[in-house]
Amino acid sequence: MSTPAPVRGAERIRRALLGSYPLIYVQSWEESRVERALAVLAQKYYERPVPFAVWTCVDGWPGLGDAPADTRGPLRALDVMLQAPGPGFFLMKDLPALLADRPDVVRKLRDAYRLMKGKGKFLVMVSPRLLLPEDMKKEVFLVDYDLPDEAEVRNAISILGKRYLGEGGLSSADADRIVTALRGQTLDELEHVFSKVFARTPRFDETTFDELLAEKEQSSRKEGVLEYVPPRVTLDDIGGLDNLKDWLRKRQNLFTREAVEAGLPVPKGLLMMGMSGCGKSLSVKTIPALWNLPLFRLDMNLVFGTSNPEASFHRALKTTEALAPAVLWIDEIEMAITGGREAGGGDPALGRIFSTFLTWMQEKEALVFVAATANRIHLLPAEFIRKGRFDQVFFVDLPNETERKAIFAVHLRKQKADLSKFDAVFLAKATKGYNGAEIESIVQAAAIDAFNEKRPLDEDDVSRVITNTVALSRTMDDQIKAIKSWAHNRAISASRESAT
Ligand SMILES: Nc1ncnc2c1ncn2[C@@H]1O[C@H](COP(=O)(O)OP(=O)(O)O)[C@@H](O)[C@H]1O
Ligand SMILES: [Mg+2]
Known part of the structure; x- marks a missing residue:
């Protein structure tokens, strides 16, 4: 099965234009990328360049030559756009946010649709969210402007690498790591992350790589319901x-x-x-x-x-x-x-x-x-x-004895304990019925005890904590039996041996 190449955002806008939808709604986080794509289309779409103007609710249409002084109001702005002669591209940035409580603007847009159709004039709205009133959906062509694909990200990273790390830029292996780690960012965010990390420390190493990951984590959190999880666990x-x-x-x-x-x-x-x-x-x-x-x-x-x-x-x-x-x-x-x-x-x-x-x-x-x-x-x-x-x-399932041994080893190592000083078999036998999270807490509690007494963590610390804790599974024996019998025919065991 081959995977069809995804249609890129700019290409989708071009297709929308070919279908001659005069009203286009681009759903995107990246206003500036959409703006650049439109500027390019305005240069090339017709035989000769046509006007391209950008409206915001703060500045109106500053780029439109003979527009009246104040075009910040959306109704006025739409009139001005309709009166502009000949074909052209008009990007209205803040319009979507206004639609919800301005029925007059919605009406105006629907009328504009009829006036613009077939005239070579295109009005593009852009917003990261889809804020389109139900009664406009027929007239507006929706474009889902994808995040940059791998090639675009790679290209951007190579340019940014040269900018921040000097002529040689990044080695191709380093660039590969960064592409994998940072894919899913918009180009604006990539630039932001690079400038934050490499302006301070202009070299690529494990520390700056970690900083890149941390920055990405920070910025993807803003994107709503998806959270980027950095590759830190093995x-x-x-x-x-x-x-x-x-x-x-x-x-x-x-x-x-x-x-x-x-x-x-x-x-x-x-x-x-x-x-x-x-x-x-x-x-x-x-x-x-x-x-x-x-x-x-x-x-x-x-x-x-x-x-x-x-x-x-x-x-x-x-x-x-x-x-x-x-x-x-x-x-x-x-x-x-x-x-x-x-x-x-x-x-x-x-x-x-x-x-x-x-x-x-x-x-x-x-x-x-x-x-x-x-x-x-x-x-x-x-x-x-x-x-x-x-x-x-x-x-x-709950970890079996062999697994509990291994889990103790993982968490004792995290506390920098000397494993040779622990009888792992004893600890594993003493924690029948405990889950991994409980074993982790036991080791952590023991480490705190030892730390307070200013000595290295030892087996006694751990077994003392074990004696004082009750595994959650004790209190829910019946429930566990039910879960096991339910899962019996439906799944295979994640563990190699069955639990003891
Ligand atoms: N098999 C295991 N090996 C090592 N640590 C474990 C194991 N199981 C649980 N833990 C510890 O307990 C924490 C919580 O486990 P988690 O993976 O969130 O459990 P769940 O199965 O509920 O998703 C982990 O972050 C880890 O520190
Ligand atoms: Mg979980």
Whole structure:
């Protein structure tokens, strides 16, 4: 299966023009990029250059030669645009935000549509959000202006590298790392991130790379419901879950051009379900470093916090496609099905969100890998887990003894403890029924005790804390049995041996 080349934003605008829609709405975060694209079109679209003007609610139409002095009001501005002679391109930046409570402006625009049609005059509105009143949808042509693709990002990074790091710029290996890490940013943001990091320290090394990641994290948070998750966790940070690790390792090169060209199937998705605190979310966080793909977490709480969850959800899926190849992480996906409530049903929007998601999973052509996790698995409908939707469904159980040993090792290492001083078998036996998160807290509490007594962490500290804690699983034995029997035929175990 070959993936069709996505149609780039500028090309979509050109197509809209060929279809001669006089009113065009560009949904984009990047006003300045849209502006440049239009300036170019104004130069080339007709046999000779035609006027191009930009309106804002603060400055009106400063570029329009014989316009009256004050064109800040939208009605006046539209009149001026309509009266301008001949063909031309008119970008109105703040117009979308005004439409909601200005029926007069909506009326004017609808009339303008008829007056402009076939005259070679185009009015373009731009906004990151879709703020189009229902009754205008017929007249307005909507363009989804994608984020820059890989080639555009690579090109921008090579230019920025020369600007900030001198003539040689970035080595191609370094540029590759940056492209992977920063894809999903707009060009404006790329420039901003580069200037922030490299103006201070004009060299590329692990420290500045980390700063780039931190900056990107910061800026992608603003974008709403998708959060960029930097590649900071590796498989070595997970104790146990060997089946799952193998699965991930075997697929680490499937998103490369070579694999796609060789016709290998591109993985669609992975569902991990089971006990909480056992490393499901942690496992997802290892994918970006292992597969060398950017990871975006879709926060369902934020989705349900927006005024139109369905639209935000859909928009987030579309955005990830524009960022492909990428990994989309939907943590606690049962939220998408129940809206976070124990008893599902009732709200039709929830059903629609869920079916939107299933259809998208089925039809998506872009290289987006979905990594989903679920804790309350009894809330997942059977059709969701049905074979074929996800490449694999893993059941993540409480760690068995071998795994608890490995988890202790991971967290003791994090506390810089000398592992040879610990009897890992004893610790593992003493923590039957504890999950990974609990083992982590035990080690941390022990480390704090030792620190306060100004001595290195030792085994006694750890076993004392173990004696004083009760594993959550003790209090929910029945629930755990139910989860296990439910998962038995539906998923394979993420661990190599069964739990003890
Ligand atoms: N198998 C594990 N190996 C190492 N640490 C673990 C493991 N499982 C859980 N932890 C620790 O507990 C924290 C919470 O685990 P998480 O992955 O969020 O659990 P969940 O399965 O609920 O998504 C992790 O960030 C990690 O520090
Ligand atoms: Mg989790």
